[in-house]
Amino acid sequence: MPELPEVEVVRHGLEPAVTGATVTSVVVHDERSLRRHLGPAEDFIDRLLGAHLIGAVRRGKFLWMPLSSPIDGAEPHTAIVGHLGMSGQLLLRTPEAPTAPLTRVQLGLTHPEHGPLRVDFVDQRIFGSLALDELLPTPDGAAAGHGLLLASIPSQVAHIARDPLDPVFDDPVFVRRLLSRRTTVKRALLDQTLVSGIGNIYADEALWAARVHYEQPLESLSPRRARELLAEVRLVLRRALDEGGTSFDAQYVNVNGASGYFSHSLRAYGQQGKPCPRCGRPIVREQFMNRGSHYCPRCQRVR
DNA sequence: CTTTCGCCCTGAGTGC
DNA sequence: TGCACTCAGGGCGAAA
Numbered sequence: 001m002p003e004l005p006e007v008e009v010v011r012h013g014l015e016p017a018v019t020g021a022t023v024t025s026v027v028v029h030d031e032r033s034l035r036r037h038l039g040p041a042e043d044f045i046d047r048l049l050g051a052h053l054i055g056a057v058r059r060g061k062f063l064w065m066p067l068s069s070p071i072d073g074a075e076p077h078t079a080i081v082g083h084l085g086m087s088g089q090l091l092l093r094t095p096e097a098p099t100a101p102l103t104r105v106q107l108g109l110t111h112p113e114h115g116p117l118r119v120d121f122v123d124q125r126i127f128g129s130l131a132l133d134e135l136l137p138t139p140d141g142a143a144a145g146h147g148l149l150l151a152s153i154p155s156q157v158a159h160i161a162r163d164p165l166d167p168v169f170d171d172p173v174f175v176r177r178l179l180s181r182r183t184t185v186k187r188a189l190l191d192q193t194l195v196s197g198i199g200n201i202y203a204d205e206a207l208w209a210a211r212v213h214y215e216q217p218l219e220s221l222s223p224r225r226a227r228e229l230l231a232e233v234r235l236v237l238r239r240a241l242d243e244g245g246t247s248f249d250a251q252y253v254n255v256n257g258a259s260g261y262f263s264h265s266l267r268a269y270g271q272q273g274k275p276c277p278r279c280g281r282p283i284v285r286e287q288f289m290n291r292g293s294h295y296c297p298r299c300q301r302v303r
Numbered sequence: 304c305t306t307t308c309g310c311c312c313t314g315a316g317t318g319c
Numbered sequence: 320t321g322c323a324c325t326c327a328g329g330g331c332g333a334a335a
Contacts, residue, residue: 001328032312036330061329086312086328102314125312127329183306191306192330200328290309291328 002084003061004163004197005240010090011058011147017092017117018053018065018109024116025049025108033104033123036081036156037131047132048080048107059145060163060196063090064154066135081133081154082121088128093118105130131156142168163197164234165241175226179218185229186214186293198233201269202240204294206233208268208276213300214293220303239265268294 002010026045028034037044052068054076064079082090091100095108095116105121121130133154138144144153146166162169174195181188188194189203198206207214209232212225221229243265267277272285276296285294 003329035311083330085330087314123312124314125327127312181305187306190329289307289328 001086001199001201002088003199003202003240004058004165004237005202005244007058007061007063007084007197008146008241009244010084011056011063013092014063014065014090014119015056015147017111017114018119019055020113021053021109021111021117023048023051023053023107024110025106027106027108028104029106030104030126032126033121033129034131035126036083036129036133044130044132047078051078053080053109055148055150057145057147057150059153059157059166060160060192061199062145062154062157062160062196064133064145064157066148066150066152075135075152076150077135077152079133079135079154081131081156083128085123085125085127085129087125088121088123091120091122093120133157140168160192161194161196163237164195164230165197165237171227171230174230175223178226179221179223181218183218184214185212185216185218185221187289188218189233190289195233197237200291200293201266202233202236204269205236205267208295208300209236211299213302214288214295216302268296270294 026048028041028045031041034041034044053065054068056063056065062081062083064081066076066079069076095118097118099106100120100122102124103120103122107119109117109119111117133156135152136155136158138151138153141151143149143151177194178188186203186207189198206229210225210229212229268283271283272294273282275281276283276299279296279298281296281298283294284297285292
């Protein structure tokens with residue numbers, strides 16, 4: 001369940017290894033991990049072999065690595081787009097390292113300073129994917145995401161909203177769009193076309209921090225509480241990012257989707273039965289949108 | 304256009 | 320030991 005902070009840790013770890021690297025080999029163990037690639041696996045492999053990567057960029061939960069243009073000095077027009085889905089990992093390995101179980105795709109790289117490297121895409125449930133995609137100019141001309149000052153975005157990511165940590169994120173526009181929705185607050189927080197990067201875990205955490213019930217209708221949420229909720233979203237994401245950043249090993253992208261979670265700081269998610277850190281009343285878990293929703297029945301009431 | 308729903312996918316864990 | 324069953328849910332296309 002990687003969300004913005006986990007994906008950012010992956011991006012940050014990949015960045016020094018892939019920037020300036022050349023693709024020397026591509027092994028596709030399971031074509032289903034290329035579901036979002038238009039064309040067969042052979043096309044993915046052929047176009048990637050010999051390509052030069054120029055960085056690692058992230059918007060919300062999407063990650064992409066632009067390829068340098070074959071024409072000298074021209075803007076890049078293609079990127080490897082990755083989404084980790086529920087269980088995906090991008091692991092940086094040495095070429096000699098054994099292949100982990102559930103490895104779906106392997107990219108062999110050579111870097112002018114770091115030498116040969118391997119990026120392994122491991123994904124148990126195959127909700128994640130890798131693809132080659134066309135880069136399009138951003139409508140506002142601003143950098144498309146975090147990691148590279150490049151005003152172009154993969155076509156598959158163009159409909160994804162900027163995330164709350166993006167310097168170009170527009171708070172008043174977000175609050176207006178949020179409050180005009182005719183649905184409940186958690187549904188809206190999880191809608192990546194409205195605001196990106198938030199998944200089930202950090203939605204529950206931010207709602208708990210802002211004392212908002214997950215089924216609060218947006219028509220009855222005040223602008224003030226909406227702004228407070230946005231502030232709590234940012235705090236929750238930043239705190240997770242800080243914790244992930246400290247445990248990150250520069251040599252390897254060491255993200256374990258199962259146990260490497262920033263679980264030590266969770267106040268609501270997965271805490272059902274445990275006392276609310278604020279009032280002591282047990283946290284409740286309910287089914288909602290085929291997901292678990294965790295909240296404090298005393299602190300978080302529909303109003 | 305907006306909102307909701309169903310589907311994709313499988314290893315790990317649990318109970319008998 | 321082995322089998323059946325449950326669980327985790329992000330993103331997207333189709334439908335209402």
